[in-house]
Amino acid sequence: MIRLDNVTLSFADRQLFNGLSLEVPAGGRLLISGESGSGKTTLLRMLLGFLPPDKGQVIVDGERLQVDNVWRLRRKMAYVSQEMQIGNGRVESFFKEVFRFKNNRGIAYQRDQVIALLDDFQLGSSTMEKDLEDLSGGELQRVAIIMTLLLDRQIYLLDEVTSALDRPLKEMIVNYFTNLEDKTLIISSHDRVWHDQGFPTIHIGKNGSST
Amino acid sequence: MEAAPDITILRLLAAFGLLIVPLTLSFFLRLGFVRQLFISAGRMTGQLFLMGILLVYLFRWDNPWLNVAWVVVMMFFACFSAMVNSKLSFRHFFLPVFLAYFVGTGLILLFFNKVIVNYENIFTARLVVVVGGMLLGNSLNSTIIGISHYYEAIRKENKRYLYLLSLGADQQEALLPFFREALRAAMRPFIANMATMGIVSLPGMMTGQMLGGADPETAIKYQIAIVLAIFTALTISVALSIYFTSRQAFDEYGILKGSLFRR
Known part of the structure; x- marks a missing residue:
């Protein structure tokens, strides 16, 4: 569950949100729309506790997000943004490295599962051997998504994740996430495909207004 | 001679x-x-x-205290120069970088003087001032490269850093790839340089000693020892300056402070 209570936030001398409130229940969906620069990315980053609101509160699963619980609450969420930067090295080394993080030691790295996901996302198992730097934007995007799926988080924050992909891939990814029925999805996107799903939608305006 | x-x-x-x-x-x-x-x-x-x-x-x-004090003054200048040549704020970085030089160069200087050269008085001017100066002068460039590379990469590849945090990395784990890449960038030039020493370049210390009348064989041994000492000193200085500054470069949410950079 994610809730915003009366959140006010200014960023880089501009007021982005003024008294913004919203609630997404567990397993719920929310689509955020708005022009570029309206603060969609900032909103998602605020949910992850990457920047605290000036006023109001962010509540994740009943807990108010603050300094002493932000690191734990982040682990309930998965975040993928547009134009991902992952770094360099082999794709499989990247997957393995994430599984070596102390917080992820409880989850086993299963190669079969990774290959199945690569297949699902039309990448093919040879991607494992490729260098991250040789992947196209769209491929990198999908690798980033697969990584979050492997961690099996409860809440997915997807920031324009389909914008760099062609139409069949867009549809494939939208379908994939729509079928994850028990997951909470918060999506920011311009893509028609997401808007056609009939998810509850919030529109963020230029002057901190929201509808 | x-x-x-x-x-x-x-x-x-x-x-x-x-x-x-x-x-x-x-x-x-x-x-x-x-x-x-x-x-x-x-x-x-x-x-x-x-x-x-x-x-x-x-x-x-040839007063030991004075000699050491002079090396500390040189460290101060090295630190100052490293700051001027990077885009980082003095307030956040000066002390940690100074401390990094102090530990890195200080330890290697002691090792060089005691273990390698083993003069009776290891705090004599010709060792402390001259060798200390060489260690500092040569770590300076690498420190600038390393520390600038580190913070600029975190800023430029902010998405990568935040993504790693969102994947469950603690702060150290999310910073490790940046630390690794910064160290590589800082160490690489010296490693490449070492491989051509004696063929492409006749290093300064050796040239100086030989002009000063030292036997080439001794000069070469000194040169080998000083090159290895410089390399280790710069590695320690770079690693520590990143480590020390990193502790106060992020807020409690794990985000890089904007005030680290000079405009």
């Missing part, structure tokens, strides 16, 4: 005469260096003469 003959002032002026070539080039090709070249050459001359006078006294008195 006899010591190098002195250079008279008149002959030193001939060395300045060499500057006519770069100056002419700079003037006609409008490289925009003329003024800067005069200033830089002037500073170099002034600083070295001052250093010469200082060294005369440091060598004459």
